[in-house]
Amino acid sequence: MTDSVLVAQCSFDLTASSDQADYLVLVPEGVFRGVDGRPFDAPHWLLTPERGRQIVAALNQRNIDMVIDYEHATLKSQVSGEPAPAAGWLKSENFRYIDGVGICSAKFEWLDKAKGYIESGEYKYLSPVLFYNKLGEILALINVALTNTPALDQLPEAKLAAAAQEYFAQNNEDLIMNEFLKLMLQKLGLAETASEQEVLAAANSVFTKIDGAFGTTVSTDQTLAAAIDKAIEVKAAANSQVDPTQYVPIAVYREAVTEAGKAVVGAKTKEIDDLIVAACSDGRLTGQATIAWYKEQAKTNPDFVKAQIEELPKIAALTQRQTEQTNLGGNHQPKTVDDIDQQVSAQLGL
Known part of the structure; x- marks a missing residue:
């Protein structure tokens, strides 16, 4: 029991409750x-309604x-x-x-002896024993007693703590189970006031969804952890199958x-080579050193x-034939190659 949890007994007039026939x-x-x-x-x-419903569920x-x-x-x-x-009881x-x-x-149920005490007025108060925090919020109901005077506080503090600790020891299993049930209800999307039938229906629905999603079967002797492991195994096997029509x-x-x-580079190289040949033919490129420099640059930066x-x-004079000899007697002589043609051929290595 922590320091922040307190225990106390309070008293309410029993006759006020006894007038209620149903509760x-x-x-x-x-x-x-x-x-x-x-x-x-x-x-x-x-006591808030929310906390009250939690206590009742427990x-x-x-x-x-x-x-x-x-x-x-x-x-005591x-x-x-x-x-x-x-x-x-x-x-x-x-x-x-x-x-x-x-x-x-x-x-x-009142036992006969207690009925006599109540009817004769020898006992007048109903006294629940409560756990509460320092804000006064009720946390749990331990038990109920017939009393006429608040008596629990007459116990020494150490004995009161021992009595409460003994109660916790006796009910520890119930408290743990209640926390587990609260967690399961939350995971199943149910309220804490859900009935046993609602809990079973929701749990079976979850198991059915697991079976349908992964092709597993949660048998009566199979744990949920084993079912989840099997589902993971089935999913991993499905992911390992590759569709050859979708992947290479x-x-x-x-x-x-x-x-x-390579195809792109080859096409780019041929384009540049053709461009250099054309530039040599129309006079844009002249001189072996210049042509060699452009060819070298084209290897790494063709766009440049x-x-x-x-x-x-372009140099217009280098794009035209300058001389052509004709035999007026009707016999044609071979065409002469001018200096420009020779220079271009030499520069292109032809």
Whole structure:
């Protein structure tokens, strides 16, 4: 039990609850105090509908009835060892939260001796034992007692802590199970007030979805973890199957990229070579050193060479034949090769 969790007994007039034929009010909704003015270590006690429903859900998970004892003898007996006879019983699975009223028991039983005490007025108050925090918010209901005076605070602090610790030890399994159930209800998308049938239906629906999604079968003796492992295995196997119509081996892809690159480079190289030949023919490029420089630049920066050559001016005189001898007697002589043709041929290595 942590320092932030406090335990106390408060008292309510039993006759007010006894007038209700259908239920016994155990903890009222809203802000309240004990008949003696407590709590003294919190501004008040507070039970909200949300917290009340949580407490009721936890109480209805118990497999045993809750005792109504005399003067909180059950808690005291953890220290004193004295008997703790029952005055009555609150039946399990019959706790209810009624809006505007609070935590109630819809099925309770007073034993004959307690009935006599109540009818004769020897016991007047119903006293629930509560866990609450320093803000006064109710956290849990431990049990209920018949009492006439608030008696729990008469226990020394150490004994009170020991009694509460003993209660926690006895109910630890129930508390853990309640936390687990709350988690499962949340994961299943259910409210904490869901019935057992609703929980089973939601769980079976989840198992069916797992089977349908991954082709697994959650048998009665198979754990959920095993089903999830099988689903992961099926999914991994499905992902490992490659559609050959959609994918090619990486070696084929790389080869195709390489060949495409070579084709582009080859086309670019031929284009530049043709451009240089044309430029030599029309006089834009002259001189072996100049032509050699452009050819060298074309190896690494063909676009630069292309742009440069296209900007060069053409020399008209070098684009025309300057001499051609004709035999007026009717016999044609071979055409002479002028100096310009020779220069171009020499520069092109022809």
